[in-house]
Amino acid sequence: MRAWPTLRLALAGILAGAVATFPFVATAETPDAALAKLIEDARAEASAPDTCAKPELDRLVRVFCDNRIRPGVREYYPLFGTREGQTRSGYDVDVARALARHLSVEPVFVRVNAATRVPLLADDRIDVILATMGHNTQRDGQVRFIRPHYYQSETIIVGPRALPVKGWADIAGRTICVTIGNGSNAQIVSHNARLMLFDEAGVLPDQLREETCTLAAQDDSFFDYYFIEPDFANRFDKKFGFAQVPWGMAVARTASADRLARALDLMSQIFHRDGVFLGIARANRVGTGFLERQRAVWNRPECNTDAGSTNSACVLPALDAALQPTPFAGRVTAIEDWIEARTGVDFSLPMFKTMPAWSLFKDGIVNSLILVAGALAATLLFAMVLGGLQSSRRFLLRWPARAGTIVLQSSPVVLTLVIAAAVAQAIFPYSSAVAIGAAIVALGLMNGSNAGQAIAEAMHTLRTERGSVQGTGGIPTIDLFGRAVSRSATQIVSFLINAAKGTPIASFIGAPELLSALTDITSFASGRATTYTLLLVFYVAVVVVVVWLCGRFRSWLEHRQAAA
Amino acid sequence: MMGLHIPADFFRDLLAGMVVNFEIAAVALLIGLALGGLLALGRLGGGAVGAVATTLIGLMRAAPTFVVMFFLLNIIPRDATLFGIGVSPSPLMIVALSLVPYSASYVADNGAESLKQLRAGSPLGALQFLPNVTRAFFVLVMSSSAGAAIGVTEGIAVILREAVLLPALGDKLVLFAIGILFFGATLQAGFALMRLLQRHLGRLAMRDQAIP
Incomplete structure (x- = not known):
């Protein structure tokens, strides 16, 4: 009789475990099935009378109402987003086309750049950003990033082949040409390098060729294009890379974009698993190391489920780019605002x-x-x-x-x-x-x-x-x-x-x-x-x-x- | 050091770079002459204008060239326009402008002294302004090497980009010695020219004194 309470407890535990496990087993499905259902439901809604005329329409439903998706892409980022006349090309552009094809709608491209991509999304002038955007914790508050990430870049140091630079130890005391605002600059500074600042990344290859810069730091995705040129590749090489940052598609951070985000999450999973991203990358001659690793990840059974995009064992974290504020940062901002309000001068005290x-x-x-x-x-x-x-x-x-x-x-x-x-x-x-x-x-x-x-x-x-x-x-x-x-x-x-x-x-x-x-x-x-x-x-x-x-x-x- | 190999086009590039140093110095001196001349006149005029001119000259004397160069580089927008015309200066022009506080204050100091001599009836004393300006020009040529810090391909930038490829300190020192030789020869030639001018003016003064 004494054994009865213990037996009861064990039975209760087994029962609770079975109940907890049962819904998972019952609802776990492939991303393909989850995506198909999502699209089917949204299409059905879009075809219902008066739905498409409703204000605050769900954005996935609206995609089917309008029979189009509006990706924001870059036009001057070689290999990723370029435009010559009416012809657009690049990895980002082809990914956008593949998404549209999967949804059976037309892509209507909108030109964006680093400064306009988030405001255009917030103004509802684009549906999705596909524009070389790194996923960091600061941007998480502005947009909803699609997981898994569709690409990853890193900052690389490029210099003449004859220059013996292999790592951070060889950087101290040297001048490195960088672009203002590049998130990896703080890391370069911490290794005692001097910076020569430029406004645009586009000038860096010329500065290297003209020997104004001995070393330059920029995304590998940027230099990929120049390394295709035989003359550039013969003179310069990659010294080393650091500060890996995953790139994310992004949609607006509103409830009406939740289903569109979910559909893109699932498509991204499927594209990694089936090598769609990899094929597009090869066709555009961009680096494929990250995509090959991701393909293996998304073929793993625990990741290849409809819940894979929220599984921390499968997705990559955002880059933590937030700098620790000073205890008096708030008062400094108040002073800046006070001066700007009274003088109209954009006064800033970043130090x-x-x-x-x-x-x-x-x-x-x-x-x-x-x-x-x-x-x-x-x-x-x-x-x-x-x-x-x-x-x-x-x-x-x-x-x-x-x-x-x-x-x-x-x-x-x-x-x-x-x-x-x-x-x-x-x-x-x-x-x-x-x-x-x-x-x-x-x-x-x-x-x-x-x-x-x-x-x-x-x-x-x-x-x-x-x-x-x-x-x-x-x-x-x-x-x-x-x-x-x-x-x-x-x-x-x-x-x-x-x-x-x-x-x-x-x-x-x-x-x-x-x-x-x-x-x-x-x-x-x-x-x-x-x-x-x-x-x-x-x-x-x-x-x-x-x-x-x-x-x-x-x-x-x-x-x-x-x-x- | 045994393996030191200087490319054939190094000396051509070095001389081309030194031409840039001379260009920067010439622009800085021309603007300095115009601005410094006005300040000298203002200072000699006295009153409120004189006080303002004296304060400006003092501030320009105190402004470090290297800081002024970075200040100009960072506050002038790349797309700055005036009446629809692009006025954003090139890096070469920024180096020249950063040397203007020095050249203008120097011209103002020496210009005021020359004007005093002229008013005191000593035109030859006033002409001492010429060798002094020659000295300032060669100081500007040497100072224009600061342009290497913002990517201007002047003489020192040419030497430094070659030196960065040399692993041995001995080889680097040989290259630096070549740079000192080239710049030194220019500087000494400039100072010789200045001494020649001073001697010529001195002879003129002696001849004037000899005439009853």
């Missing part, structure tokens, strides 16, 4: 709104101030050393210093910085500190050599005035040198100011000062005009302070000379 941007901005300011202080100190130090050497009576000390000064004066500032960086990187592994150190040494040498020459010339005039003999008139050499420094105060100050003004150029060798930081921020955020205006104000203010400090320094030196 205060996300944590990565805020971190780059703070570090940029600190590094800029370190650079300015370092460049001033190095200029003064090299001025004293080179001034002393050039004033020496010893030939072996004087002439190498003079020759070095001539070489430094003959080298353009950018070249001197690059040489300093190349030597520093041959000694130390690349880091931000090494780049800042190399920039300080280069700026100090360039300006210090000129200031040192002025000191040496002042020393020469002092000696001439005092009879051309070292120490004549009871003045020790060190004291005479001090007077030469005082006499050349104007020149020294002018080269100190020059050194401070030259510090932003350190960004050219990857020193993460403010210009470099703001370039990185604007590569993944908006607000370029405000950002660079603030940058200009910052550096002018810094130089004005340096000018004031140098004025005080000059007065002290001149007062010292007058006293002597």
Whole structure:
């Protein structure tokens, strides 16, 4: 009898399990059957009297009412969406045609681009976006993405075949050409690369050919077209890829589009399973690696069901592209809105709104101030050393210093910085500190050599005035040198100011000062005009302070000379 | 270093790049002469105009060229038009414009000094403006290498794109030395021209003083 409660519990458990399993077994069907039923129901509704005239019509029913589907496609994206006259071609276009054929309706294409595709969908001027759109968490709030994804791209680094770049370790300190707003820019920046920004991806291949860019980063889907050209493929190759992002068709995020979304989900599943996407990709000569892997996934029994598109084991997650906001992002947005409302000026402060941007901005300011202080100190130090050497009576000390000064004066500032960086990187592994150190040494040498020459010339005039003999008139050499420094105060100050003004150029060798930081921020955020205006104000203010400090320094030196 | 191979067209490209440096400097100096001349006149005029001119000259002196270049590159829209005509400057023009604050403030400072000399009855003193402008021109040629940062194919950009393909530091240093030689020769030739001008003006001054 004691066993009876236990037996009852076991029976109840078995019964509950059977009940829970039964509906699944009963309703699980193939995606083909589910799609056929969905289409049949929608067609039946569309053929019912007065249905097609109803407002807020279900969008799948409307497709059958109008006997058309309106895909939004691109017209200038080689291999994916192009148009020559009335002829459209590309992977996206052919996928849209295949969808329309499966629904037995006509495709009516509408031109979209990256900026217009979501607004056109929201305005109900297109039924589905099929326009190289990456699926990320930010866009999930704007549109309803179709699962499974119909393609996947990644960002690739392209450069000359002879260039030995294999991974992130080879990227540090190099300049990479990118397009503004590319989601992968933040990742490139985090590996200590410098960015050269362009508005349009279309210019990147030409910039590579003209050797303006040594390396360029863009979607592999974009470069696929250029690698078809034998000349381009012979000169350049893919170095490595990163930041894979699945591409999704998308419909409006409204209840009336739910059935259309469901139909497209099922069609996407079937197209993967049956190799339809794969065949279209081959016909358009786009990469097929992702599609081959997906075909295997959607042929698996657990995925090849009508519930496959919601099975997390089968579908890919959206790319998490959201940047962590700062604690004060809300107040910054309020200030931006307040200024825009009163002035009409589109005022944007991206450096205060996300944590990565805020971190780059703070570090940029600190590094800029370190650079300015370092460049001033190095200029003064090299001025004293080179001034002393050039004033020496010893030939072996004087002439190498003079020759070095001539070489430094003959080298353009950018070249001197690059040489300093190349030597520093041959000694130390690349880091931000090494780049800042190399920039300080280069700026100090360039300006210090000129200031040192002025000191040496002042020393020469002092000696001439005092009879051309070292120490004549009871003045020790060190004291005479001090007077030469005082006499050349104007020149020294002018080269100190020059050194401070030259510090932003350190960004050219990857020193993460403010210009470099703001370039990185604007590569993944908006607000370029405000950002660079603030940058200009910052550096002018810094130089004005340096000018004031140098004025005080000059007065002290001149007062010292007058006293002597 | 033993394997250093410089392509045959490198020197042709380098010279073509240096021509771009000269173009940038010439444009920057021409605009600087016009703007700086006006500022110099304004400063000498005194009053409110003089104060405004002096403030502007001070701000232009303080503006770092490299920052001005990125500022212009990012605030001027690519499709900017004026009366229906596209006015968006090319990258070369942006580099030239970024050098204008320096050239205009330099011209204003030296122009004001020359005008003072002229008003004091010393035309030869005023003519010292010419060697000073020559010096500024060659400083601008050297500074125009900043254009390499925004993709302008000037002399230094040509050297850097070749250097990036060289793995050994020794080879790179040889290439950089060639760059210094080319730019250095240009700079020293410019300064020699300036000294020649100064000497010529000096002789003219001596001859004027000798005439009773």
